[in-house]
Amino acid sequence: MSDKTILVVGTYDTKNDELEYMVERVQSLGGGTLSMDISVLGDPEKPTDYSKHDVAEAGGSSIQAAIDSGDENHAMQIMAKGASTLAGKLFEEGKFDGVVILGGTMGTDAALDICQALPLGVPKYVVSTVSFSPLIEPQRLSADIQMILWAGGLYGLNSVCKSSLSQAAGAVLGAARAVERPTNDRPxxxxxxxxxxxxxxxxxxxxxxxxxxxxxxxxxxxxxxxxxxxxxxxxxxxxxxxxxxxxxxxxxxxxxxxxxxxxxxxxxxxxxxxxxxxxxxxxxxxxxxxxxxxxxxxxxxxxxxxxxxxxxxxxxxxxxxxxxxxxxxxxxxxxxxxxxxxxxxxxxxxxxxxxxxxxxxxxxxxxxxxxxxxxxxxxxxxxxxxxxxxxxxxxxxxxxxxxxxxxxxxxxx
The missing domain is CATH 3.40.50.12030 (Uncharacterised protein family UPF0261, NC domain)
Incomplete structure (x- = not known):
């Protein structure tokens, strides 16, 4: 049995190989994984633990509503709301110990909401093509978010982007194992x-x-x-x-x-x-x-x-x-x-x-x-x-x- 479980989140229709690589890396280090798909149009190569339909419904909407909006920004906001709600619920139920989210600008936009939905002390890693960019408004950063630049990661696996993805996998699992979450022992x-x-x-x-x-x-x-x-x-x-x-x-x-x-x-x-x-x-x-x-x-x-x-x-x-x-x-x-x-x-x-x-x-x-x-x-x-x-x-x-x-x-x- 694995000691800690990591929630792996991303758009599996466009980044299936990269997300599966991170899942494999976490598991190779002895960690457990749950996968969450926040795609809209396409589907993963194999089913994820939480499908895009689960995500949209958690936010009070549906994939069809996201598609019918005809606007990718509006569609991704539907998915961001659902993913944030679902991640918060799953964490309260004790289903995972840390989260790693992969994305370009679309995925990062959703990732920031997901991280803000989780309490202080939950390891939160975002692997993004725009990490540390002035595009990211500081107010959207949760108190203990960690970001890793997804170098060479715009499309498909390669040795450069594997370096970023493998570090993120090890970092989030290590953080989940090492973290001392805030307690309520004293006011x-x-x-x-x-x-x-x-x-x-x-x-x-x-x-x-x-x-x-x-x-x-x-x-x-x-x-x-x-x-x-x-x-x-x-x-x-x-x-x-x-x-x-x-x-x-x-x-x-x-x-x-x-x-x-x-x-x-x-x-x-x-x-x-x-x-x-x-x-x-x-x-x-x-x-x-x-x-x-x-x-x-x-x-x-x-x-x-x-x-x-x-x-x-x-x-x-x-x-x-x-x-x-x-x-x-x-x-x-x-x-x-x-x-x-x-x-x-x-x-x-x-x-x-x-x-x-x-x-x-x-x-x-x-x-x-x-x-x-x-x-x-x-x-x-x-x-x-x-x-x-x-x-x-x-x-x-x-x-x-x-x-x-x-x-x-x-x-x-």
Whole structure:
């Protein structure tokens, strides 16, 4: 008997040999397989475990409806919906332990939906001709998706594409064997931050929260980290969130690609998770290191963090806009949201003498925060910097109060 079972998904009418090769590779390594066909027009050379008809029906449609649509995009969306629904159901029933999906642009489009339908901790491998491509919108990537470029894989097997396919087969089976899936042993606090050269509170908060019986997951707020944080919040997995690094919100408003998605700061409230929030690093707009700084930002305070990321300061009106948007999103929450403003600074580089020091613009931001953070938002203003001990102490005071009154479920020891 095999120890782990891998779901192998793809369009068997056009990629039968490649998909069967991956099935064979997984089985040769001692793994079990289930096959799922998401084709529309053609048929596999031999029956798959889940046919295209099973897939379409799982999505509330049929293969004939997909064909009758006369549009390949619409047809594949029918199959993507069905495959996502069916994969989710099969996983809940314990039928497989990891998934590998093969595709060009059509198959990859469906693969992204399938991966988002599966929980965090389920190994998800996509072998695609467009892996890592700017064609793939970051918001469509699930928190723990893995992608392998399908080199030389447009049509038929060859030694080049076998290299990609065999790696994927071994990787997904190895991941299924090795993974330690998230547990519910302790309630979890989700926290956003940046590296400790910019924001330092996590170093002191994490051990204190762990003493109180909570697990702490800290997310790097540089776009993909924010998306992972939001996806887990959407699932209601956090007992409380401490959203203290918000550059992704400012980036979203400014049009930077380094953002956490349109729903940044929306999912915790929608899922009934209490929020403690601070506007850490909400004074900068981030750019990819390889980009030229747009002309309208070239006269701003500037910080080059490394070759991957660099930042320019937001002006006074842009900062006021971020405060307004922050309030708007928090006021949609169904659970308590407590905002802490440190009027002495919100990231290490805004201190006097540092690159991002802009006291006039920061003063206007603080003024707008005071105006916007009204009921039902709870609001505390501190005469300190976000990296000072006073901020940590205030966060813990709010958190302990919420434990005492039952807003946050207490952790075990």
């Amino acid at each position: 979890m606090v989700g926290m956003t931050s940046l590296g400790s050269s910019c924001l330092k509170y996590m170093k002191k908060l994490k051990p204190e929260l762990e003493k109180r019986g909570f697990e702490v997951a800290i997310f790097h707020a540089t776009g993909m980290g924010g998306m992972a944080y939001e996806s887990i919040a959407r699932e209601g997995r956090f007992a409380c969130v401490m959203d203290f690094a918000l550059p992704e919100l400012g980036n979203l408003l400014a049009g930077s690609v380094i953002n956490g998605g349109d729903d940044r700061m929306m999912n915790a409230g929608a899922a009934g998770i209490p929020q403690i929030v601070a506007p850490g690093c909400l004074d900068l707009i981030d750019f990819a290191g390889w980009q030229d700084i747009p002309a309208q930002y070239q006269d701003r305070p500037f910080h080059a963090h490394n070759r991957l990321i660099k930042s320019s300061g937001l002006n006074a009106e842009e900062r006021r806009e971020t405060a307004r948007e922050m309030a708007k999103r928090l006021k949609s929450s169904d659970t308590p949201a407590h905002v802490i403003l440190t009027n002495g600074g919100i990231e290490e580089w805004d201190r006097e003498g540092q690159e991002a020091h802009d006291p006039e613009a920061f003063a206007e931001f603080c003024d707008e925060m005071r105006k916007q953070m009204t009921d039902p938002i709870l609001f505390t203003e501190l005469d300190c910097h976000i990296n000072d001990q006073a901020f940590v102490d205030t966060v813990l005071k709010v958190f302990d109060g919420w434990i005492a009154d039952g807003t946050v479920k207490a952790g075990g020891n």
